[in-house]
Amino acid sequence: MSNLRTLVFFATPPHDCSYLPDREATTMFVDPRANIDKKLYSQLTALGFRRSGSHYYRPHCEHCNACIPVRLKVDDFQPDRSQRRVLQKNGDLECTMVPATFDERYYRLYADYIEQRHKDGDMYPPSREQFTSFLVDGATDSWFLEIRLGDELVGLAAVDMLDDGLSAIYTVFNPEQEHRSLGTYAILWQIEEARRRDLPHLYLGYWIRECRKMNYKTRFKPIEALREGHWRALDVN
Structure with missing residues (x-):
């Protein structure tokens, strides 16, 4: 080992x-x-x-x-007004954690998301092989969060279990449900799941100050950044 x-x-x-x-x-x-x-x-x-x-x-x-690694201290997190609205708006959704595996339903949701929202990104055009190599291969205590509206799969978040927290890998959702802010909702759900499992952190990957696409990460507070080998509170001002 x-x-x-x-x-x-x-x-x-x-x-x-x-x-x-x-x-x-x-x-x-x-x-x-x-x-x-x-x-x-x-x-x-x-x-x-x-x-x-x-x-x-x-x-x-x-x-x-x-590129700055960031994570949340879940026990200290309190949703702000906007995040509380997201939770209220999505009270009709059902969420289930299932082992990360390939499923045609998952791939179709992933492909629609990439094709409609990220045509300018590295993952366009999507393929089944790409989905598998990105989100299924190498799984180590890895899960998919299914987000459903009735019988319809409207969101999917890849989540890894760690010894000291959860790692939010990637989230996709039905572009027609954009008004629900399902990306934010998936993070809020993972925060609560970390609390339920008595895990202190939710790792959110990298944050880049100059990248607008990553601004959403600093809306979750308190957020910590890894600098010079130490995790410290991130000052975004």
């Missing part, structure tokens, strides 16, 4: 940054041959790594530190 002392890391060549168009990025990956169990995955996440399928990675850019 691998551990932090025996892990081998690789860095990609510089490539165009997906978030800041005027910059180059370098990504550090854990050796894909390593055997990553839940304990080691939890340790890597606390060090700022993320999971994409069977790959564990962290930005490693020589001249840029814009």
